[in-house]
Amino acid sequence: MPIAQQPRPPSKSAALIDFSPEASSLAIRDLSLAYGETQALRHLTLRIPRHRVTAFIGPSGCGKSTLLRALNRLHDLNDAVVRQGEVWLEGEEIHGRGVAVAELRRRVGMVFQAPNPFPMSIYDNVAFGLRLQGGLSKRKRDDTVEWALRAAALWDEVKERLRASAWSLSGGQQQRLVIARTLAVGPEVLLLDEPASALDPISTLKIEELIRNLKSQLTLVLVTHNMQQAARVSDYTAFLQDGELVEYGPTDTLFTNPRLRRTENYITGRMT
């Protein structure tokens, strides 16, 4: 049954906005998640618009990273995680029987907080996902690697030393390399888990610019604890607290005119 026709459960959250199923890339429906005894997410329901940047903000431990990792099933690795609810990607439930989890993760790429390039050359890092899929001629692979590095605004800095170790790059370059690596496999959605928190201000600016440029090609979901960053790069912002979705709306509205007191307290810094 298409998501639009399903009855919505009553929610305490103040959704300023809802997207039509056609405009949304991901739809999260009544998603709850627990690490053993600890409840991390409680009955979340929201849709994430296609080709836009959506930011999750909230205090530490509010569940924003947990939510992000639920979108490409990275929690599968942890036996202690118990999940209820659904996540739909382009009209397909990602926990469904016919879904290959490796294929899902290719479609929903992820960039982590700390840059995690593999201990290989720059080229091999970007080609890693392509080689997993196989079936690409060397020429085609070279082209894709170059395209991905250009898309991540890294090509000009590394084109002379593609065979050098990825670990010889600076932190900011490493993070852009990781983004290039993810872009190379052609994802529809890119999840970014505090991608700039380990970087210096200039590298952060480069990453933010990159995020803004990438939204013409794919859907981006950004987790950040930096509200200025969320305000600078995102189109929509969801505020989470204690595993609940508190408020969700266009970034401008949410930051200038929040509907709920809890949101206002958080964004004005009266509560962390």
Place this chain on the structure above:
Amino acid sequence: MRWAFGSRARRSRREGIGAWLAAGSVALSLLALLALLALLTIRGLGHFWPAPIALVMLEDGRQLAGEHVREVPLPEGEGRERLYRTGNRDLEGSRWQWVPVSSITAVSHPPDLVVLERRRWGEAIGRLTSLQRETGERVEGEPAWAALNARLAELASLRQARDALREEIILPQVRPLEEGDEAPRLEAANARLRELQAAMQGGHLILEAVDGRRLEVPLEQARRARRPNGMSSLEKLVAWGNGVWRFLSEGPRAANTAGGVWPAIFGTVLMVMLMSILVTPFGVLAAIYLNEVAHQGRLTRLVRISVRNLAGVPSIVYGVFGLGVFVYGIGGTLDEWFFDATLPSPTFGTGGLLWASLTLALLTLPVVIVATEEGLARIPDQQREGALALGATRLEMLTRVVLPMATPAMLTGMILAVARAAGEVAPLMLVGVAKLAPQVPLDGDFPFLHLERKFMHLGYHIFDAALHGGDVEAAMPLVYATALLLVLVILVLNLTAIFLRHHLSMRHGALAR
């Protein structure tokens, strides 16, 4: 203020003592190690240096010639006593003589004293008086020395030719002989062998011991001769190098109290290599399962603790296990199935290279598992998640990201395993080491690697030569030399593995170290 100052002084004083203690224990450990190596080196390598031969005059008018070995105090203050290695066992009944220092009137080192190594009776020490060539010609006095050396060189090359020929003849005879075309070739070779052996016969030399008794030695019995008192340092160095080389390249003689240790070196290295080949895959797979695949629950923890404890089980226990399970159990069954023609004499149902390697592999398995697991645990989860997030399956993640990064850790495990296995002797005594196995388990005979054969081992060779040889005095220097060699072999094996690890961690980046 004053109190605070005093306290700081006390504290810094205490800190000073701590640093001294720590530095002292490091220095002490280093000193102990250096002392160990120095003892092994001096006693072991010194043995091959041509020692001067002393001519000793005694009170009662007797004379003796020999190499000064050591001097010990007699009980109850009755002076000191010296041990000389005098050789001439066929004259004296012993190669050693104890002499009270008080009875010695003079000691000199005449340059014409000859040390002759013979095939039987060991060394002879005396003066060369005459030599009768194989042609019957007699040479007296000083020219006899030159003639002897010429003939010895001749004999050495003849012997070499004979040994090569023998190998050619004997080896095919060990195999079931194929009739026909082999026969004429064999006949020719046999004739040539008889010729060579005849050429080696004939001639003898007369050696006069210092007490005037004469020794007649057939020339084919003589191996090497030297006059150590007359040798220059360079000549001594050459003789030393030759001695070391013979020790490394020849097989043992005289119930392991003389000769070389080549089969033992070969056996040790081959056994350790086989052990590494067996233990590494098993250990690595077990570690991967424990760290990457298994549910991290109570059972996994229990298995992990058990594995760590297995590393502390005394090695002889593994020997007993190997004897019961590998040798009698599996080996006995193999014999019943495949080698029943030769029963009751066992093929695999007795100790051998394979069983020894397997037993040591089992012994070192915990070491490899623990080291690999630690390496795996050091790899950040972000690397694993990074691979998964790119659409890798768990197997792809393991083989393409995790294992390459853990390779140095696996090699560390292998290094530790090699270090432990190469020095292990106790379990080997039960599962396949031999006192004497001159045939190395690797040769040109199908199937080239003879896993069922018994083999020699440096560690066991030390044990055997030190305790079970007839002549302990003769064996001791070889024990030191063998011990030094064992240390060096382990060092070389370790350095090889460390070099390999370094090479790999260069390739996989700094973190993987």
